[in-house]
Amino acid sequence: MxxxxxxxxxxxxxxxxxxxxxxxxxxxxxxxxxxxxxxxxxxxxxxxxxxNVSKLRGRGLNFEEMRQYQLGDDIRTMDWKVTMRTGKPHVKVYTEERERxxxxxxxxxxxxxxxxxxxxxxxxxxxxxxxxxxxxxxxxxxxxxxxxxxxxxxxxxxxxxxxxxxxxxxxxxxxxxxxxxxxxxxxxxxxxxxxxxxxxxxxxxxxxxxxxxxxxxxxxxxxxxxxxxxxxxxxxxxxxxxPLEHQLAGMKQMVVSDGDMQIEVSSDQTQLQQAFQQDVVQAIDNFRVAARKYxxxxxxxxxxxxxxxxxxxxxxxxxx
CATH class of the missing domain: 3.40.50 (Rossmann fold)
Structure with missing residues (x-):
């Protein structure tokens, strides 16, 4: 580039x-x-x-090695399968990724x-x-x-x-x-x-x-x-x-153009205005709803x- x-x-x-x-x-x-x-x-x-929001994971963890348990090791890192197989407690050792x-x-x-x-x-x-x-x-x-x-x-x-x-x-x-x-x-x-x-x-x-x-x-x-x-x-x-996008749905009269042709929307055209309001509000709210859901x-x-x-x-x- x-x-x-x-x-x-x-x-x-x-x-x-x-x-x-x-x-x-x-x-x-x-x-x-x-x-x-x-x-x-x-x-x-x-x-x-x-x-109310998901926690950021931060940098990830890379598996480094498997070794025998030492005093002070976090018991949550214990590998029970290896411990049962060898008869001695083993833990997994991780290192933090330096870059994310x-x-x-x-x-x-x-x-x-x-x-x-x-x-x-x-x-x-x-x-x-x-x-x-x-x-x-x-x-x-x-x-x-x-x-x-x-x-x-x-x-x-x-x-x-x-x-x-x-x-x-x-x-x-x-x-x-x-x-x-x-x-x-x-x-x-x-x-x-x-x-x-x-x-x-x-x-x-x-x-x-x-x-x-x-x-x-x-x-x-x-x-x-x-x-x-x-x-x-x-x-x-x-x-x-x-800010105007939030106000469009409530405007009583406006002129809309695509750069070539234009149309006037007034409060007298109730059906057209309702359809326009629904499209504008939905376009903004759908994004918010999805973010909240996940x-x-x-x-x-x-x-x-x-x-x-x-x-x-x-x-x-x-x-x-």
Whole structure:
């Protein structure tokens, strides 16, 4: 993968920073990647703390050796089969993995290219991914993931180096800059399923999966795949929404356009408005319901507040 040249980066940076992100912006996020942690031990005000969410596994354990029991060994590590066979107590010895894989699933589909007042959802998602990537690197864990759009996805294997993080963020920028207004791609739902299927193929076990999306296109198949992934891994969902999306269902009159044609929806068209309200509310709520069902921590994000402030509020102390 090639990081964009300085000349090209300068040309791209002429875009509005609230609509499109840049590699320079995501690189500078490393200086804001503090005040939160993805470690198992969480502050009391963290969304990940408490009994209502699944505990983070942290780094996994590797089997090291089998040896005879010594005074002070934890009896829970006793191997009773070997003990019965040899007639002497034996225990299993484990060593903690020094690195953990962190997979970032970054949504850059057409539905993310929306923002009513602040930034677009796609920019917020890119910034969350950058914060998570830099924080993971600081914790000496490996980071990689999948950046997916309505048309395709790019998988980057987890590694631990600053250059690798820059390559990952460069791909996030490339997918982000490819977004444009117009008719949405009809494969948006399928791309979400394919992304989870690809995650299941590469995730292994004892990894941390951070899903950053608006949840549009979530269906029963996605829920089944997430359930399977969560059996041997930890999942955190970063749910990015725009304030206007929560208000659309209650608006009495609006003009909706696909970039080519437009239609006016008013309170007089009761049946059409009810159908529209159901679609909007369901698209947002389905994601929340699934997360609650499988006890997956759901971190809410909006397009108005700084992404680093929101992440600190959810995962730790707010640091000025």
């Amino acid at each position: 090639v990081v964009p040249s300085t000349k090209n980066s300068q040309a791209l940076d002429e875009f509005d920073a609230d609509i499109y992100t840049s590699l320079d912006t995501l690189t500078r996020m490393q200086f804001k990647a503090h005040g939160f942690s993805f470690n198992p031990k969480q502050p009391i005000n963290s969304i990940l703390a408490g009994k 894989n962190v997979l970032l699933l970054v949504d850059q589909r057409q539905s993310m290219f929306f923002g009513s007042q602040g930034k677009t959802k796609s920019v917020i998602a890119a910034e969350i991914a950058a914060l998570a990537a830099w924080r993971t690197l600081q914790a000496t864990d490996r980071v990689g993931g999948i950046i997916y759009s309505s048309e395709n996805s790019v998988t980057i294997s987890p590694k631990r180096s600053k250059h690798h993080v820059l390559q990952f963020l460069a791909e996030v920028c490339r997918q982000n800059r490819a977004l444009s207004s117009g008719i949405p791609n009809t494969n948006a739902i399928l791309s979400l399923e394919n992304m989870f299927e690809q995650t299941l193929r590469i995730v292994g076990h004892d990894s941390l999966v951070i899903f950053i999306s608006d949840g549009m296109g979530w269906n029963d198949k996605c829920a089944e795949l997430v359930k399977t992934i969560s059996q041997h891994n930890d999942i955190i969902c970063c749910h990015v929404t725009d 006890r997956i921590p759901l971190l809410p994000f909006n397009t108005l507040e700084p992404s680093e402030t929101q992440l600190r509020k959810a995962l730790g102390l707010v640091v000025a």
